[in-house]
Amino acid sequence: MTVVRLTRLGRKKKPFYRVVVTDSRKRRDGGWIEAIGYYNPLTKEVKVNEERLAYWKGVGAKLSDRVVKITGK
Numbered sequence: 916m917t918v919v920r921l922t923r924l925g926r927k928k929k930p931f932y933r934v935v936v937t938d939s940r941k942r943r944d945g946g947w948i949e950a951i952g953y954y955n956p957l958t959k960e961v962k963v964n965e966e967r968l969a970y971w972k973g974v975g976a977k978l979s980d981r982v983v984k985i986t987g988k
Contacts, residue, residue, distance in 0.1 A: 920979035934963050936971050961985050
């Protein structure tokens with residue numbers, strides 16, 4: 916099953932996350948299918964391609980709890 920979740924980037928104590936579509940069996944930072952946005956928790960900046968998010972939801976991808984919380988979907 917595909918899932919939309921966060922993958923961590925950045926360095927120690929300065930996290931930065933990408934919003935990605937991946938297989939649910941992969942590790943958090945494992946390979947992903949498509950990057951559709953990013954989230955910076957230090958500045959609370961969220962940018963997600965709404966068109967691609969709607970597409971992936973339409974084909975059955977589940978959103979992780981954190982993605983639902985930061986995007987408000």
